Every structure is written in structure tokens, then in C-alpha cells.
Amino acid sequence: MELGSTVSAVRSNRVLVGDEVRPAVIVIKDGKIHQILSDGAFSGDAACEVLDVGDSVVMPGIVDCHVHVNEPGRTSWEGFWTATRAAAAGGVTTIVDMPLNSIPPTTTLANFHEKLREATGKCFVDTAFWGGVIPGNQLELQPMIQAGVAGFKCFLIHSGVDEFPHVTDCDLHAAMKQLQGTGSVLLFHAETDFVLENGCPHPFGVDPGLYSTFLQSRPDVMEIEAIRTVTELCLEFKVRCHIVHLSSAKPLKLIQEARQAGAPLTVETTHHYLSLCAEDIPAGATQFKCCPPIRGSINKEQLWSALKAGQIDMVVSDHSPCTPDLKKLDSGDFMQAWGGISSLQFGLPLFWTSASQRGFQLPDVVTLLSRRTAQLCRLDDRKGSLAPGYDADLVIWDPEREFEIKETSIHHKNKLTPYLGITLKGAVCATVVRGRLVYRDGSFWPEPLGKHLLVPQRTNQAQL
Ligand SMILES: [Zn+2]
Numbered sequence: 001m002e003l004g005s006t007v008s009a010v011r012s013n014r015v016l017v018g019d020e021v022r023p024a025v026i027v028i029k030d031g032k033i034h035q036i037l038s039d040g041a042f043s044g045d046a047a048c049e050v051l052d053v054g055d056s057v058v059m060p061g062i063v064d065c066h067v068h069v070n071e072p073g074r075t076s077w078e079g080f081w082t083a084t085r086a087a088a089a090g091g092v093t094t095i096v097d098m099p100l101n102s103i104p105p106t107t108t109l110a111n112f113h114e115k116l117r118e119a120t121g122k123c124f125v126d127t128a129f130w131g132g133v134i135p136g137n138q139l140e141l142q143p144m145i146q147a148g149v150a151g152f153k154c155f156l157i158h159s160g161v162d163e164f165p166h167v168t169d170c171d172l173h174a175a176m177k178q179l180q181g182t183g184s185v186l187l188f189h190a191e192t193d194f195v196l197e198n199g200c201p202h203p204f205g206v207d208p209g210l211y212s213t214f215l216q217s218r219p220d221v222m223e224i225e226a227i228r229t230v231t232e233l234c235l236e237f238k239v240r241c242h243i244v245h246l247s248s249a250k251p252l253k254l255i256q257e258a259r260q261a262g263a264p265l266t267v268e269t270t271h272h273y274l275s276l277c278a279e280d281i282p283a284g285a286t287q288f289k290c291c292p293p294i295r296g297s298i299n300k301e302q303l304w305s306a307l308k309a310g311q312i313d314m315v316v317s318d319h320s321p322c323t324p325d326l327k328k329l330d331s332g333d334f335m336q337a338w339g340g341i342s343s344l345q346f347g348l349p350l351f352w353t354s355a356s357q358r359g360f361q362l363p364d365v366v367t368l369l370s371r372r373t374a375q376l377c378r379l380d381d382r383k384g385s386l387a388p389g390y391d392a393d394l395v396i397w398d399p400e401r402e403f404e405i406k407e408t409s410i411h412h413k414n415k416l417t418p419y420l421g422i423t424l425k426g427a428v429c430a431t432v433v434r435g436r437l438v439y440r441d442g443s444f445w446p447e448p449l450g451k452h453l454l455v456p457q458r459t460n461q462a463q464l
Helices: 079-087 109-119 136-149 169-178 194-198 210-219 220-237 251-258 271-275 295-310 343-356 362-378
Strands: 009-017 020-029 030-037 050-052 059-060 063-068 092-097 125-129 153-157 183-189 241-245 263-268 313-318 394-404 424-435 435-442
Touching: 009 394, 020 263, 030 079, 030 241, 030 424, 059 362, 063 263, 063 343, 063 362, 079 092, 079 424, 079 435, 092 153, 092 343, 092 424, 109 125, 109 136, 125 343, 136 169, 169 183, 169 271, 220 241, 220 251, 220 394, 220 424, 251 263, 263 271, 263 362, 271 295, 271 313, 271 343, 295 343, 313 362, 343 362, 343 394, 343 424
Parallel strands: 009 050, 009 059, 063 092, 092 125, 153 183, 183 241, 241 263, 263 313
Antiparallel strands: 009 020, 020 030, 059 394, 394 424, 424 435
């Protein structure tokens, strides 16, 4: 079957139907899953384009709801063309773009329209958009909801870029009042300036080329204090709140207590916090820098336990590239380097390589990487599940097959990544977006077929 073909049916000996892996045929009509039939029950006619993938696993495409595309304005860091090709190569059929690092940031209705214009004709997978909450823009929030943003993100600490300032309590109260009753969700970068206000974060004489110097400058308490603020707001306003990229396991208790008290609160972690640990990061290896920081191996195992216990809801990439100069590799200075890790293309195998060793099964992968992420951005009526009526977004992959990450096989724009040269388990063979074969074995259909996903308003407050 040729790339770009409209697929009428996908057949495999290993289709993930509900919690069961079994031989089945997924029948596709008008880009949607029409039926899922047992193998013998299917009798397509001769004109029918059946994609038979043998023993490869077929499951819903990954929905990565934390991706920094950076276009317009910082397209040299990453753009829609390259990011969505990387996504397609990694079995990611939907990305949700973060509102910052692009210029302008997605913080007004006009800026959202500009973002949509810039993304047009450049997306190889479906793309939705987060808006941003910054000081003073609260009256833009409802118009952006009506225009279809998936929700909003804010920072409780400097964001790294000046055009996306962080919010104060007063800004948050104003924003929460606008969001009440809309069903929308507010995402928090949950670190505070606690250390800056309570002591020197950069002890004199400490080597900035050592990872430990950077780690000590952003201790767990910065996340704990920020999450305390989030839980209080969430309980007070009953607006859906979500903590992005939880790095420390220490605030999990606070999150659990708030949920038990009725807070509509969810939390994600990222592939890097689950795959990497501070002890292994070499001096000067700034490709490992991100905020909050990668912490120690004990903390990493605590995150895995929390994931297994249902205390962490989902796993995302937080793909956040920049140009190589900003990573300061020549000096290896962790304190000066841009914080952000690129991994969009490798989320599924990164997760599976570690998760499969810890007793996670394929249905867990769908729950954590597709279904809950679709729920967060209210795309769960069409994305993230393999069932009739859903978009025919599929990842076709071999969970047992190992491969090495080589620079030549990386499709995002700036190839620097902490994962270069490592071997992962779980190779993506093909990706289907709304019934079209967009990627197969290293090749792409040249036409970007991805759509913009505008999230319809809901009157009820959907919760996980
Ligand atoms: Zn991010």
C-alpha cells in the first residue's frame, strides 16, 4: 500500500481491542473507525485497500499534549513542519502545541488566529493548541475558548522567555473567575521562586559545569510550594487544574489529598523523568537540562510507583528544542544553557523500554499516552481510543524490536537530544491519521494531511 493512501481496513494478528490483544480487522470509513471485526468476519471487496501488518501491534495513535513547536517567531528552534513529521515517525497522531516560545505567544485571540494561520499547510499529524494565561490577559480567555483552544497554561516562575511572564496570585484569581463554568482547564508549570526568595540558588564557587550544581539550584521544595498553591486554588474555584511535567515525587501526597478533598486536579510526568536520572548525567552535558530538573534514581522509581498506583495520570514528551548555541555545549554551563529536552519522536519506545520492565502492559500504554491525554484537552470524543466512531488514528509498531537512535533518523529540527546513541525497545512501523497512511518505514507521504483541532465548548465540567 502506498503512502498517502486512504486505508479501508487494517488487519493484524495483534490489535489492541479494549484490554485484549487479538487478531482483528479495523474497518475504516470516512476517516473514522467504522467497525472492529474478528479476523474471519471480514470480507472486503477487491477494490478495498487493506493494510495487512501481520504481527505488528495496532493501537490508537499517541496523543502528546505537551509539545513546544515555537512557530511563529522561533521557527529556527522548531516548526510545525519538522515537529509534526517527528510526531508521525513516532506514532504520535495528535500533538497539542504549548502557547509559549512562539512569538507572539498564544495569549490573545488575535495571536491564536496568527498561530492557526502559521500552522496551516504544515502539519503531518493533527494539532490542537493551548492558550496562555499571563498577567492582564484574563479578558482574552473566554474568546479563546470560543475559538477552540484546548485550555490554558501559566507559569508560577519565570518561563524562560520574557514575552510569557509568570502570574501572581492576583492574576490567577482573575483568570480562575473567567474559567469557572467553562469546562476549560488551567495547566501549571509548578515551580516557585521559593529558593530565590529564601536563599542563594547559585552557591559561590560551585562549578556550573556539574549537573549537581543545577539540580541543587532547583530543589524539590520549589515544586512542593507551587503545587500547594495549585491545590488551594483548585479546591477554591473548582476549575479543572493540571500540573505539567511533575519531576519530584515529593508533592504527590499533596496532590492525593487535594483530589480526595474533591479538587478536579490531574498531573502528568514526562519520558525524561521516567527514563533518566541525575547520577548518570555527565559534566557539561547540557542536552539533559530541563526545568524542573531530572532528579535522582530513587525519585525516578517513586514516579514509576506513583504511575502504577494511578497517582500520576499521564505521560507526555514536553518536547522543547532550541538551536544548538543556546545549549552552551562549548562551555557546558548548566546554569546558562536553555532548559528543554527533545524527544517527541521517541516517546512511545522510551516509555515502553522502561515500562515493560516494570510490569506495564499495552493497555496501560494506551491509557497513559493516548486516552488520558485526549481527555485532558477534551478531544476524547474523537481521539485516544480504538472504537467505532473514533478517528482512525493508529500506530502500528513492533514492541519487541530494538533500534538505536541515530542522528540521521531524527526528524525534529535540531537533532540534539540526550537519547542519541541509546538502544530502545519498540519500533514504530507505520502511522495512520484519520484513515490515511502518513508514515511507513522511514518515509512520509509528502503532503501534510494533519488538521487543526478546535475544541468545542462544553457546558458541563468534564473531569478525568
Ligand atoms: Zn513544556
